[in-house]
Amino acid sequence: MINVKFPHSSDHHNITGSILGFTEFIRSQNFNVGLDESNDALTVARDGFAREKLIFKYALKAIFSCSYDDSKLFDTLFEAYWGRHDHEKIELQKHPSTFNLKKSSENSLVLLDFAKHEDVGKNEAKSITGSSQIERLKSTDFSKISELEIDLFEELAEKLWKQISLRLKKRLKIGKKGRLNLRATIRGNVSNGGNMLDLKFQTRKKVKDRLIILLDVSGSMDKYSFFLLRFICALRNYFKDIEAFIFSTKLMRITNMLHNELLNDVIVSLSQSVDHWSGGTQIGNCLKSFNEEHSHYVLRGRTITIFLSDGLDTGETLLLEKEIQFIKQRTRKLIWLNPLKGSKDYQPLTKGMKTALPYIDTFSSAHNLNSIIELENILADV
Amino acid sequence: MKDVSLIVKSFDKLGYIVDEELATVLYLVLELGKPLLLEGNPGVGKTEAASILAAYLKTDLIRLQCYEGLDVNSSVYEWNYQKQLLSIKLKEISAQSDSENAKNIFSKDFLLERPLLKAITSQSKSPVLLIDEIDRADEEFEAFLLELLSVFQISIPELGTITALHKPFVILTSNRTRNLSEALRRRCLYHWIDYPDFEKEVAIVKKHLPEIEDTILNDLLKFIHVIRTRHLEKGPGVSESIDWAESLVSLGIKKLSKENVDKTIGCVLKNSSDIQKIRLEGIEHLLAEQS
Numbered sequence: 001m002i003n004v005k006f007p008h009s010s011d012h013h014n015i016t017g018s019i020l021g022f023t024e025f026i027r028s029q030n031f032n033v034g035l036d037e038s039n040d041a042l043t044v045a046r047d048g049f050a051r052e053k054l055i056f057k058y059a060l061k062a063i064f065s066c067s068y069d070d071s072k073l074f075d076t077l078f079e080a081y082w083g084r085h086d087h088e089k090i091e092l093q094k095h096p097s098t099f100n101l102k103k104s105s106e107n108s109l110v111l112l113d114f115a116k117h118e119d120v121g122k123n124e125a126k127s128i129t130g131s132s133q134i135e136r137l138k139s140t141d142f143s144k145i146s147e148l149e150i151d152l153f154e155e156l157a158e159k160l161w162k163q164i165s166l167r168l169k170k171r172l173k174i175g176k177k178g179r180l181n182l183r184a185t186i187r188g189n190v191s192n193g194g195n196m197l198d199l200k201f202q203t204r205k206k207v208k209d210r211l212i213i214l215l216d217v218s219g220s221m222d223k224y225s226f227f228l229l230r231f232i233c234a235l236r237n238y239f240k241d242i243e244a245f246i247f248s249t250k251l252m253r254i255t256n257m258l259h260n261e262l263l264n265d266v267i268v269s270l271s272q273s274v275d276h277w278s279g280g281t282q283i284g285n286c287l288k289s290f291n292e293e294h295s296h297y298v299l300r301g302r303t304i305t306i307f308l309s310d311g312l313d314t315g316e317t318l319l320l321e322k323e324i325q326f327i328k329q330r331t332r333k334l335i336w337l338n339p340l341k342g343s344k345d346y347q348p349l350t351k352g353m354k355t356a357l358p359y360i361d362t363f364s365s366a367h368n369l370n371s372i373i374e375l376e377n378i379l380a381d382v
Numbered sequence: 383m384k385d386v387s388l389i390v391k392s393f394d395k396l397g398y399i400v401d402e403e404l405a406t407v408l409y410l411v412l413e414l415g416k417p418l419l420l421e422g423n424p425g426v427g428k429t430e431a432a433s434i435l436a437a438y439l440k441t442d443l444i445r446l447q448c449y450e451g452l453d454v455n456s457s458v459y460e461w462n463y464q465k466q467l468l469s470i471k472l473k474e475i476s477a478q479s480d481s482e483n484a485k486n487i488f489s490k491d492f493l494l495e496r497p498l499l500k501a502i503t504s505q506s507k508s509p510v511l512l513i514d515e516i517d518r519a520d521e522e523f524e525a526f527l528l529e530l531l532s533v534f535q536i537s538i539p540e541l542g543t544i545t546a547l548h549k550p551f552v553i554l555t556s557n558r559t560r561n562l563s564e565a566l567r568r569r570c571l572y573h574w575i576d577y578p579d580f581e582k583e584v585a586i587v588k589k590h591l592p593e594i595e596d597t598i599l600n601d602l603l604k605f606i607h608v609i610r611t612r613h614l615e616k617g618p619g620v621s622e623s624i625d626w627a628e629s630l631v632s633l634g635i636k637k638l639s640k641e642n643v644d645k646t647i648g649c650v651l652k653n654s655s656d657i658q659k660i661r662l663e664g665i666e667h668l669l670a671e672q673s
């Protein structure tokens with residue numbers, strides 16, 4: 001019998017039930033918790049951890065958390081569950097949805113005005129599944145994703161980013177014969193008495209190009225920049241050597257912020273710290289500061305430069321031409337992804353786009369998930 | 383809990399200030415025998431926690447530093463090929479049969495143990511196995527680790543399967559430069575080491591540098607806490623606080639002024655753009671903010 005000091009958990013049976021209930025509760029809050037974790041939690045409770053609430057909380061936190069986000073959320077969940085009376089706990093186990101916790105991902109949606117009506121249709125969106133819905137979402141323009149579909153869309157996008165990253169990695173493994181692998185040759189020929197009859201070769205590791213991405217975050221790109229920023233983060237998993245910048249009227253380097261786990265925080269902090277977010281566009285000026293301040297260390301060796309912009313420019317055309325020419329001379333491939341190109345009637349007639357077009361190797365759209373998937377083929381060759 | 387407070391006290395004696403939460407997690411590592419994944423910003427003491435745990439247990443610390451391209455040959459075992467070849471040549475002179483030859487050269491005498499194999503073949507007691515910066519290793523290596531962390535055994539085709547006599551206490555650290563797989567995370571206990579609060583950091587620096595005066599220590603830590611709130615590419619960790627304190631003491635600086643900070647800022651910030659950012663904001667302004 002354990003002398004538990006928690007209210008309403010005075011015997012062994014109660015604590016076991018409560019722990020199992022807690023496991024169920026935090027599973028409903030998207031914690032990845034299985035039987036092993038429940039078992040470990042019961043073990044620590046039996047070992048006497050349950051005698052002190054704080055220590056018990058620390059122990060359960062280490063067992064149930066898998067990531068930084070989990071560990072930050074855990075304290076709130078622990079208090080929400082263990083601070084209740086037994087009958088309330090049972091209610092919480094039965095109806096976990098009665099416990100409303102603001103998801104961290106919702107912070108990021110503030111940028112897109114998606115968080116205005118946070119509860120509207122959330123459950124409905126989650127309940128809609130099936131291949132037709134997924135296919136439709138893949139071809140939906142980023143700017144037309146409704147509030148109802150945002151959860152499902154984010155989930156789908158996340159899966160696709162992972163798949164793209166994985167596929168790109170797998171392609172790397174297929175390689176031609178490279179130089180002689182001395183270690184493997186010696187080992188393979190030990191049975192031949194040390195005579196080198198079978199030669200082993202080292203698979204040549206493909207040298208990946210450095211990827212430079214310049215994302216337009218001006219007002220006209222508002223509906224796209226959030227999704228495209230996520231795409232950049234996904235690329236980071238594949239291209240270790242990636243440099244990312246955002247621009248509108250000013251340029252800002254964001255390479256070190258590209259962690260998926262921190263993405264939502266990054267977007268919020270960016271929108272707060274970048275005074276030009278959702279502002280006008282002066283591509284020429286921004287490229288000038290890119291060339292002056294960053295080109296000396298990023299535009300060297302084998303580089304691919306990707307512009308993610310609609311090309312709506314209010315700056316000087318001559319300056320834009322001069323700067324893009326400078327980049328073109330120093331990069332192996334210049335790719336321009338324009339979300340507007342997704343519409344049927346689009347023609348690159350804006351002055352910014354017209355100026356840049358002669359220097360672009362690949363001009364493609366980036367308005368929905370399908371167009372991003374197509375980009376995978378371009379990137380696989382670089 | 384007595385055991386948790388014993389860890390707190392023992393670690394303190396060994397020069398590592400550990401809070402109750404981390405002490406509980408370390409106790410669980412010893413009790414449940416599960417690996418621990420420690421995440422946190424660089425310089426908050428993740429690696430140090432493992433080495434102090436080894437000292438606390440009076441056991442060996444076996445460290446595997448991860449990097450991109452880390453493979454089985456560098457992490458588990460490798461045959462000593464030169465020695466094998468020499469042995470073959472020598473035995474050619476003697477009249478030994480081929481099968482005997484092969485048997486001999488694939489014995490433990492010719493095996494080079496790398497950290498992971500060393501950790502599971504420990505004879506006396508469970509060592510602490512530190513797998514440092516796992517986020518730097520490739521995903522393939524991470525997948526390989528999954529097997530090892532579940533069963534604590536390694537298969538060597540020529541020798542058979544080697545199972546751990548004493549299961550090592552495994553600590554993995556990560557700076558979150560990439561996402562680790564869910565499978566690996568689920569096999570581990572998890573703990574996030576945050577930057578310490580002001581009082582704890584005072585105690586940590588004092589532990590390393592007992593001779594430091596309170597005034598300068600308070601000033602430098604307040605300054606560090608202020609710049610941690612800025613969005614820097616690499617914010618200063620505890621190790622930077624200690625480095626800076628040591629530098630200021632050895633330079634005989636008793637008071638933190640704009641000039642002193644300017645001269646020694648390289649001890650705190652290790653990135654030119656961060657230094658530039660702080661200088662642009664104004665060191666004087668930051669010093670004023672701290673007070």
